[in-house]
Amino acid sequence: MTTRWLSPKEMRAWRAYVTATHLLEDALDRQLQQDAGMPHLYYSILANLSDEPERRLRMTDLAERTQITRSRLTYAVARLEKDGLLRRENCRWDKRGSIAALTEEGMAVLERTAPGHVETVRTFLFDKLSEEQVEQLEAICSGIAEGLQEARPASDDVPWRRRSSPSCS
């Protein structure tokens, strides 16, 4: 198959994308490490739990929401549990379907850290974009995310998915 190399225009867009995304991730990690002692990935796990009415999610659903691979999520959750920011609970319908629940301390860390995190996101992302560009960014990223979600390999990245078991929430 002939390689479909990037055009000069695509190459410019690609380089800008790589630079922007890496610098933004560095800036988010730096702020969160400083204010909460954790990288962006860990913060997003806690934030997803806090969005739930009971502040708890099955690991399956947490993996879906955060789109984190099985091995990374297992490691991150163990670390957050060790720090007392979440705890693991068993699901009464399905012992294997473990649940992650945000602790009071985890919630307190989030509440203390969220303003600085949002300020970083606003300063480096949304303050640079027009209203129209916010819509363009959502359309572009939704399209990319959909394609990648459909193509994820079954081996690593469909963690704990058991559609047949009842909900535990």
Next chain:
Amino acid sequence: MTTRWLSPKEMRAWRAYVTATHLLEDALDRQLQQDAGMPHLYYSILANLSDEPERRLRMTDLAERTQITRSRLTYAVARLEKDGLLRRENCRWDKRGSIAALTEEGMAVLERTAPGHVETVRTFLFDKLSEEQVEQLEAICSGIAEGLQEARPASDDVPWRRRSSPSCS
């Protein structure tokens, strides 16, 4: 200061951005680990060297191009040198201003791996975008990158920068 929380529209764009960028980085890492035994970050170091007429760059300039922080770049370059894919050389004007040079083996790895890498970028990014969206993506990412480059902290992220020393290339 009152926190400027995200609007629902901004929140949607932010969630799509986080999901798309994390999934794409995972897909790129997976392909490059499989085909070249290295993550995307390492590949981009080799690719930047290969773009140069003499396939070599001062560490200062390599840091500028790749926008990798000092500690990560030092580690990555040491690892790539150990694998025989690049070598460090001294700059004749400035002994501290070490140079990274791509080896023949490094170039061979790049040539073998580039088609698969470009195919991944095309499949998961450019095939999902219209011509117009490619331009929008470049404009959005250039704006974000500029703001972040201006704001980088002097402590960590201005690696090896000595503007007074002459060029070594």
